[in-house]
Amino acid sequence: MERQQGLADAGRDTVSGMVLGAWDAFLAQAERVDLSRPSRLPGWRAHEICVHLGCWEDHAAMADLIASARSAGAGSQPDPDAVNARVTAAHRDASREEVLAALHRNREATVRYLADEPVELDTAPTVSVVGRLPLLSVVLGQAYELAVHGLDLVPCGAEPPPAEVLQSGLAALTDVTGALASSCGITGGVTLATPDGGWSFAADPDGWVVRSVPGGEHEGPAVEGAADLLLEAASGRINPVPAVATRKLKVHDVGGLLQLAPIVQKVPGIPGGPILQLAARTVGGPAAALGRLFRRG
16 A cells, blocks of 8 residues: 555645645735835845745755655755745845746746656655655645745735635645654644634554545544634744633644644644644643643633
8 A cells, every 4th residue: 555645645736726826825915015014023024035935046945845856855954044044145135026036936936846847756755844745745835835924924014815825824734744743653633623624634654644624623633713823823923822712723632632742842843833832731730721721622
């Protein structure tokens, strides 16, 4: 039996719509916003957000991912903070036209991969910022990053990302978490549930499966809330504790969710880490009362 690899097994027809839709929505935001306005990220303007998502002569992430997949995941895991610092410093004075052109180049690089590269590369391992994952899963990960950064642009005057982009971001988050759970030898899963629908994964040491779930539905371990709030909690943009205390976020089956906590120890900066850390803090210790609050959900 072949190893199951989440949404990479769903193929390009499924993933391309999510990723390219997220690109189109983010480009529409970037083209309307004043790039000099400060964002909610310390020290970053809208300019820096867009620069680090672009494709430059000294920063071609898609080409690097493809090269790694062609060599069976060769290469060292990059430090995202160091990469972002280098790229944003190098292009700090780029014009608006140059920044927007770099964004379009990165979208076009993704289009070329989906159109031209052999399908066998989709499930080939490539080195990413969170470890070695199927190339198509890493490409889908762009939808998560674009959704989160689309939310980052809202304080700069941009319109919020469309609901379908937020859902694509949650799909990417679910897929990567499932992949990391499997790589850690964990048998378990979680659902990210929203009123408009959500995503769940089931993982074991032999692989992981991802599926969409209807609005408001969940079984077993789950985190429930609005899609934008889930993404902001997962990315560390907000502290999830107050959101849980006010019932804007609901956590179900904390014990089951806690089974995933070893992922954070292996990959401290993973997307979704703040939610898993929150679950860990609810078992005993000073956060026991918050754990009781969770169990009412």
